[in-house]
Amino acid sequence: MARPSRARIDLGALRHNYTLARRLHGGRAFAVLKADAYGHGALRCAQALAGLADGWAVAFLEEALALRAGGIDGPILVLEGVFEAHELHDVRAHGLWTVVHHEAQLRMIEAAAAADGAPPLQVWLKADSGMGRAGFALPDMAAAHARLSACPHVGEIVLMTHFARADEPTEAATARQIAAFDAATAGLPGLRSLCNSAGVLGWSGAYRDWARPGILLYGADPMPEPAGGLRPVMTLESQVFAERTLQPGEPLGYGARFVADRPTRVGLVAIGYADGYPRIAPNGTPVAVDGRLARLVGRVSMDMLTVDLTDLPGTGIGSRVELWGAQVDVNTVARAVGTLSYELLCNVKRVPRVYED
Numbered sequence: 001m002a003r004p005s006r007a008r009i010d011l012g013a014l015r016h017n018y019t020l021a022r023r024l025h026g027g028r029a030f031a032v033l034k035a036d037a038y039g040h041g042a043l044r045c046a047q048a049l050a051g052l053a054d055g056w057a058v059a060f061l062e063e064a065l066a067l068r069a070g071g072i073d074g075p076i077l078v079l080e081g082v083f084e085a086h087e088l089h090d091v092r093a094h095g096l097w098t099v100v101h102h103e104a105q106l107r108m109i110e111a112a113a114a115a116d117g118a119p120p121l122q123v124w125l126k127a128d129s130g131m132g133r134a135g136f137a138l139p140d141m142a143a144a145h146a147r148l149s150a151c152p153h154v155g156e157i158v159l160m161t162h163f164a165r166a167d168e169p170t171e172a173a174t175a176r177q178i179a180a181f182d183a184a185t186a187g188l189p190g191l192r193s194l195c196n197s198a199g200v201l202g203w204s205g206a207y208r209d210w211a212r213p214g215i216l217l218y219g220a221d222p223m224p225e226p227a228g229g230l231r232p233v234m235t236l237e238s239q240v241f242a243e244r245t246l247q248p249g250e251p252l253g254y255g256a257r258f259v260a261d262r263p264t265r266v267g268l269v270a271i272g273y274a275d276g277y278p279r280i281a282p283n284g285t286p287v288a289v290d291g292r293l294a295r296l297v298g299r300v301s302m303d304m305l306t307v308d309l310t311d312l313p314g315t316g317i318g319s320r321v322e323l324w325g326a327q328v329d330v331n332t333v334a335r336a337v338g339t340l341s342y343e344l345l346c347n348v349k350r351v352p353r354v355y356e357d
């Protein structure tokens with residue numbers, strides 16, 4: 001038998017989540033597919049959303065070119081923009097949209113000549129409205145916009161910004177970002193784009209022309225108290241392939257991090273940190289075994305991990321184990337290890353992805 005570990009990807013759930021985001025926000029919405037669609041497979045996800053999504057967003061040029069090579073047409077926004085001037089050639093040849101968020105990028109665009117036959121560059125001018133990371137300072141936005149407008153090879157200019165704390169519903173920083181962005185761009189023409197997933201889910205005052213949802217597409221709600229409605233897309237699963245019973249006082253696995261305090265029936269599960277399941281997951285991290293909640297015990301190894309089956313009669317070799325999915329919220333696992341669903345999902349590797357329509 002082949003190793004029974006896989007990431008099942010529910011493409012119907014992906015479409016459901018995209019549709020929900022687009023309906024909530026109104027206007028148009030990118031499907032953010034960077035980092036191989038947060039570990040879900042960018043090309044397959046794009047294909048599943050073709051005809052539904054208004055466009056795609058990725059982090060950098062090579063991610064966009066991989067989608068084009070796979071036959072994906074429609075707008076693709078390159079969220080980090082280009083790193084070197086020569087990339088603009090591919091941006092134009094493939095009809096990509098590019099973000100410009102700092103002076104050197106602006107100069108590269110100014111220096112690019114109008115190319116015969118190439119469509120005008122659509123540029124997304126990014127403001128730093130309070131995140132303090134990428135983007136033009138608000139007082140510099142008008143001048144940057146004027147310089148882009150003066151380029152004969154630049155077509156439409158869209159204004160955008162990104163939120164630092166939109167996943168904190170009671171935090172005033174997001175409202176300040178919205179107001180500051182609006183004030184600094186009030187006189188400038190062009191469409192606007194503010195919302196990431198948390199913006200879409202929590203900040204209706206930031207709805208503009210284009211939304212940029214990422215994590216919510218994959219069904220992991222970034223808000224502290226999810227309103228519900230999203231469907232998890234990935235189920236990371238494996239099986240119990242062996243079992244043994246520990247007597248009280250017997251240690252389990254590396255570092256003897258778990259020691260039985262009663263006769264303990266332990267199942268060995270064929271998935272480990274080399275597959276992306278976090279090694280630092282503590283004793284007690286929830287898993288589901290044949291649909292029932294159980295707990296991880298002992299340290300996660302490279303190729304396997306161990307679960308407590310003592311209170312789950314009827315389970316054993318061959319039992320299906322869900323590491324996250326519909327029963328075990330990936331956010332719960334993320335909290336247990338002090339990270340975000342984003343990181344766990346992006347880290348999934350080695351296991352085959354199985355797509356379900």
Ligand SMILES: *Cc1c(COP(=O)(O)O)cnc(C)c1O
Nearest residue numbers: 032079162196197212213214215
């Ligand atoms: C990654 C990214 C997004 C999507 O963020 P989520 O939190 O996953 O919705 C949106 N906008 C920009 C600029 C990004 O880099």
